[in-house]
Amino acid sequence: MVSHSLEKMKDLDRKDPLREKRKEFSLPKGKIYLDGNSLGCLPKATVTRVNDVVTWEWGEDLITSWNKAEWINLPARVGEQIARLIGAKADEVVAADSTSVNLFKVLSAALKMQSGRTKIISEKGNFPTDLYMMQGLIEQLGGQHELVMVDDDKVLDHLDDDVAVLSLTHVNYKSGQFYDMAAITKAAQDKGIMVIWDLSHSAGALPVDLNGANADFAVGCGYKYLNGGPGAPAFLYVASRHHDKAQPPLSGWMGHAAPFEFDRDYRPADGIKRHLCGTPPVIGMSALEESLKVFDDVDMKKLRKKSVALTDLFIALVEEKCADYGFELASPREASVRGSQVSFSHKDGFAIMQALIDHGVVGDFRAPDIVRFGFTPLYVGYEDVWNAVLILEKIMKKDIWKQDKYHVKSAVT
Amino acid sequence: MVSHSLEKMKDLDRKDPLREKRKEFSLPKGKIYLDGNSLGCLPKATVTRVNDVVTWEWGEDLITSWNKAEWINLPARVGEQIARLIGAKADEVVAADSTSVNLFKVLSAALKMQSGRTKIISEKGNFPTDLYMMQGLIEQLGGQHELVMVDDDKVLDHLDDDVAVLSLTHVNYKSGQFYDMAAITKAAQDKGIMVIWDLSHSAGALPVDLNGANADFAVGCGYKYLNGGPGAPAFLYVASRHHDKAQPPLSGWMGHAAPFEFDRDYRPADGIKRHLCGTPPVIGMSALEESLKVFDDVDMKKLRKKSVALTDLFIALVEEKCADYGFELASPREASVRGSQVSFSHKDGFAIMQALIDHGVVGDFRAPDIVRFGFTPLYVGYEDVWNAVLILEKIMKKDIWKQDKYHVKSAVT
Numbered sequence: 001m002v003s004h005s006l007e008k009m010k011d012l013d014r015k016d017p018l019r020e021k022r023k024e025f026s027l028p029k030g031k032i033y034l035d036g037n038s039l040g041c042l043p044k045a046t047v048t049r050v051n052d053v054v055t056w057e058w059g060e061d062l063i064t065s066w067n068k069a070e071w072i073n074l075p076a077r078v079g080e081q082i083a084r085l086i087g088a089k090a091d092e093v094v095a096a097d098s099t100s101v102n103l104f105k106v107l108s109a110a111l112k113m114q115s116g117r118t119k120i121i122s123e124k125g126n127f128p129t130d131l132y133m134m135q136g137l138i139e140q141l142g143g144q145h146e147l148v149m150v151d152d153d154k155v156l157d158h159l160d161d162d163v164a165v166l167s168l169t170h171v172n173y174k175s176g177q178f179y180d181m182a183a184i185t186k187a188a189q190d191k192g193i194m195v196i197w198d199l200s201h202s203a204g205a206l207p208v209d210l211n212g213a214n215a216d217f218a219v220g221c222g223y224k225y226l227n228g229g230p231g232a233p234a235f236l237y238v239a240s241r242h243h244d245k246a247q248p249p250l251s252g253w254m255g256h257a258a259p260f261e262f263d264r265d266y267r268p269a270d271g272i273k274r275h276l277c278g279t280p281p282v283i284g285m286s287a288l289e290e291s292l293k294v295f296d297d298v299d300m301k302k303l304r305k306k307s308v309a310l311t312d313l314f315i316a317l318v319e320e321k322c323a324d325y326g327f328e329l330a331s332p333r334e335a336s337v338r339g340s341q342v343s344f345s346h347k348d349g350f351a352i353m354q355a356l357i358d359h360g361v362v363g364d365f366r367a368p369d370i371v372r373f374g375f376t377p378l379y380v381g382y383e384d385v386w387n388a389v390l391i392l393e394k395i396m397k398k399d400i401w402k403q404d405k406y407h408v409k410s411a412v413t
Numbered sequence: 414m415v416s417h418s419l420e421k422m423k424d425l426d427r428k429d430p431l432r433e434k435r436k437e438f439s440l441p442k443g444k445i446y447l448d449g450n451s452l453g454c455l456p457k458a459t460v461t462r463v464n465d466v467v468t469w470e471w472g473e474d475l476i477t478s479w480n481k482a483e484w485i486n487l488p489a490r491v492g493e494q495i496a497r498l499i500g501a502k503a504d505e506v507v508a509a510d511s512t513s514v515n516l517f518k519v520l521s522a523a524l525k526m527q528s529g530r531t532k533i534i535s536e537k538g539n540f541p542t543d544l545y546m547m548q549g550l551i552e553q554l555g556g557q558h559e560l561v562m563v564d565d566d567k568v569l570d571h572l573d574d575d576v577a578v579l580s581l582t583h584v585n586y587k588s589g590q591f592y593d594m595a596a597i598t599k600a601a602q603d604k605g606i607m608v609i610w611d612l613s614h615s616a617g618a619l620p621v622d623l624n625g626a627n628a629d630f631a632v633g634c635g636y637k638y639l640n641g642g643p644g645a646p647a648f649l650y651v652a653s654r655h656h657d658k659a660q661p662p663l664s665g666w667m668g669h670a671a672p673f674e675f676d677r678d679y680r681p682a683d684g685i686k687r688h689l690c691g692t693p694p695v696i697g698m699s700a701l702e703e704s705l706k707v708f709d710d711v712d713m714k715k716l717r718k719k720s721v722a723l724t725d726l727f728i729a730l731v732e733e734k735c736a737d738y739g740f741e742l743a744s745p746r747e748a749s750v751r752g753s754q755v756s757f758s759h760k761d762g763f764a765i766m767q768a769l770i771d772h773g774v775v776g777d778f779r780a781p782d783i784v785r786f787g788f789t790p791l792y793v794g795y796e797d798v799w800n801a802v803l804i805l806e807k808i809m810k811k812d813i814w815k816q817d818k819y820h821v822k823s824a825v826t
Contacts, residue, residue: 026472035476042472047464050696054463058642059439059455063448063775067823071643098691100665101514108553124677129666129691132679136664140521141554149677223692229471230484230695251549252513253542262780264537264562266545278511278542279636281697282643283463362476367675410480 004317004386012309012382017302021378024294025227032384032391034363037173037201037341037374040227040291049290053283065282074285075233075254075276081292082226082235085300086199086218087209092237094272095285099200099221099234101250103133103167105275106217106236108249110165110194111137111145113242117164117192124149127173130198134167152177156187163193170208171201171339174366176311176331178202178339182213189214200224203235205340205376206307207300210237217242225340225376228288236275243271252277294378306377307340310385314342314373317389325396330370341374354406355395361388417730417799425722425795430715434791437707438640445797445804447776450586450614450754450787453640453704462703466696478695487698488646488667488689494705495639495648498713499612499631500622505650507685508698512613512634512647514663516546516580518688519630519649521662523578523607524550524558526655530577530605537562540586543611547580565590569600576606583621584614584752587779589724589744591615591752595626602627613637616648618753618789619720620713623650630655638753638789641701649688656684665690707791719790720753723798727755727786730802738809743783754787767819768808774801 013019026042027033033041057065066072078095086093096102107120120134131149138145150158152172159166166188171178185195197218202208204225210218216239222232238246248268253259254276257267268274312335318327330343346352346369353365363373375385395401426432439455440446446454470478479485491508499506509515520533533547544562551558563571565585572579579601584591598608610631615621617638623631629652635645651659661681666672667689670680681687725748731740743756759765759782766778776786788798808814 026468028473028475033475039471039476041475042467047467047472050467051460051464054455054460054642054700055439058452059460060441062441062446062454063452063777064770065643097510097514098665098694100691101510101663104663112553128669128675128677131677132664132666132669135679136662139660139664140525140662221692229467230478231692231698233694234691247552249549249553250514250517251545251552252511253545256541256545260780262541264541264544266548278513278647279644281511281646281694283700284694284697285644287467287696357477364476367673 004320006383006386009382009386016306016381018298018306018377019381021294021298022381025379027379031360031362032388034361034373034375034380034388036376036380037224037372038364039223039230040225040376041379042229043227043291043294045293046229046287046290050283050287053286071280071282074282074289075280076273078233078285078289078292079235079272081289082203085208085295086203086237087211088237089211089240091271092240093235094276095222095233095235095288096276096280097234099198099219100129100133102219102234102236103130103196103198104137105248105250106196106219106238107134107137107165107167109246110196110217112247113245114164114194117162118145119163120145120147121155121158121163121166122147122149123152123155123168125152125172125174126169127198127200130167130169155184159188159191159193161191163191165194165196167196169198169200171205173201174330174370174372175343176339176341177337181208181215185213185215201339201341204295206304215239222288226288227291227294229284229291231284232288233281233285238272238275248275248277250277254278254280298378303377307375308335310375310377310380310382311335311338311340311342313382314375314385314389317385318344318392321389321393322396340376341372343370343372345369346371348401351406352395352401355401355403356392358406359391359395361391417733419796419799422795422799429719429794431711431719431790432794434707434711435794438792440792444773444775445801447774447786447788447793447801449789449792450637451777452636452643453638453789454792455642456640456704456707458706459642459700459703463696463700466699484693484695487695487702488693489686491646491698491702491705492648492685494702495616498621498708499616499633499650500624501650502624502653504684505653506648507689508635508646508648508701509689509693510647512611512632513542513546515632515647515649516543516609516611517550518661518663519609519632519651520547520550520578520580522659523609523630525660526658527577527607530575531558532576533558533560534568534571534576534579535560535562536565536568536581538565538585538587539582540611540613543580543582568597572601572604572606574604576604578607578609580609582611582613584618586614587743587783587785588756589752589754590750594628598626598628614752614754617708619717628652635701639701640704640707642697642704644697645701646694646698651685651688661688661690663690667691667693711791716790720788721748723788723790723793723795724748724751724753724755726795727788727798727802730798731757731805734802734806735809753789754785756783756785758782759784761814764819765808765814768814768816769805771819772804772808774804
């Protein structure tokens, strides 16, 4: 067992090469925020930027801001910022719509390119909205396709000539376990299958190399590790080799070759832009753009190293200090397949998480029994991890979680 | 000819029952803004609201704001605000996604309900993105449907038993002419056709009565007369009689019956909520919610009366003062079929509009030859109209528009 102490934690923080990054965030007062995998913290610069967009770009310059402030290029500009974080070329990514809508777009495009093949393979434990979108699309297309949901470790067994698309979330939202993107992509492509990766829990959390994995399509979320704000625009990646063939089902004017010529007939723009649809949400997308600047000088390898250290430490400390309280690790013990989060299962997980939140440690609960803790290396430190576990220990030791008030369910949990 | 004078204008402004509303907006300094039909002006309260959402709800309360600030109910709350303005029941409207995406949703749902019928009728001069979305959906569904684009005054001639859906924009974006919603809806429904109304240029601009017209579906834009900010979330209406049958193709988790139970299978929520898809764009939707409060005490009949007075006045003044310069009215002369905008055609329209903008009168140009002026009764006054026309007269009389700089095209025009 590692020997831990508050002093040691402070020392680790002092030596942390990402330590200064924390100062770029407005962190909630008196709280240890371990839920950046649900909603990332607010970069300080984003407050000013949003205010400027509202007050000046909208309020004063109004419609001229489409040119003057280059609102029109926001989706491509933000796409370029994200591309760097996920191993894509600058012109392979755009910011647009929600993750769900973007999944619909690329899945529809991929099925069209794979006509003759009828199956979509996904994982039973995939994030539900991904599964729902697949189901909705299949229904919409008249039911000639079939969604096969398999166990996470059986994906490779189901890849055959009937499979059109394999659609997976890279890092599982519950366990934090991640797939070997390159190996799975290759195995699928060897059978003529296209792969869609949902990077919602990967982008900004660990190095992703879409090009290195020869990935076909990807989507992801702007408000988790990318810190873009609640309901931030999502993103979408299409490998450049598919640019000409991938047809957007949501063929709106922003994806038109010449949106301001007001032609009567749709002509898709070249490249990734055709996957844009309606008018971009300027305020939210400006917030995302500003927030992403935090990553400008971040070395993703260093970020990953810290992420592993934080999650390793959290596991070790919980298992050391809360050994008697029935927590079971629900994330991989092996850091090499674990994202930037740690989950434990506990039959009283709901109440324990409510008590934790009430005592300043913000994680979240995922039914039926998962307490989930996200570690965003940009603003979470070693001392935070130490303090969080001490609070968890207190809540368990003193039966604090048994209080009635921690058993009341609310709309969103 | 009416006798006009600056004094008369000032008098009209003094007597205007909506005059005080103007003070609720942050209007661009030194400009006469006649482009609220493209991007509505900024309500002052929205600046503070957005800043609060970013700084406190996101920055400080983070994930707890889904409950505490009721982010989760934003789409329904904003839908309810809009419902009042468009003659719908509170639970028939939600705010979500973009107008284009929402059109795709309701058109897909309507086609499903109309199986056996293969034609979609729309108008040649419909806003292009609406036509593009129809084309994309038809392509996606394998081409068994056909889009028939007809002349705006020939719509009724094309309604037959093969027609599944009639999809029209209520107020035309170019001419400002509007359809008789009740009469056209009835004519279509008499033949078993469902009707989708795009209210982008109607909502907030004139009284709309969807229920009174027995409308089936509608969509619309949040950033024009609703003043929700650039790229604001759009809205979507489904008549309650269709709630059980209308299937969302974009079946995301926010439209699930129990989004936070994380079920594996999609079960649509009851009612209008099933037409939500991904996580709502909280910052932009909060801006829209705040902006809509401006309408709380507005009598839409008074607003319409002022709108007619402003547009009548503008037409009369342009025809009086710019009679010799080749402008031709491209909007209906008859106010009863004219929305809150006035368009003129002019072969040099592009340069004239650039010169106008440069001289503080902001309208916009629509290819090939339309200069378009929007009159938002909440913040445009009679004196504004007077001054705008005087500036137009000067630009024409002194050939100012002929300067080279007014002939340069930019990305968005």
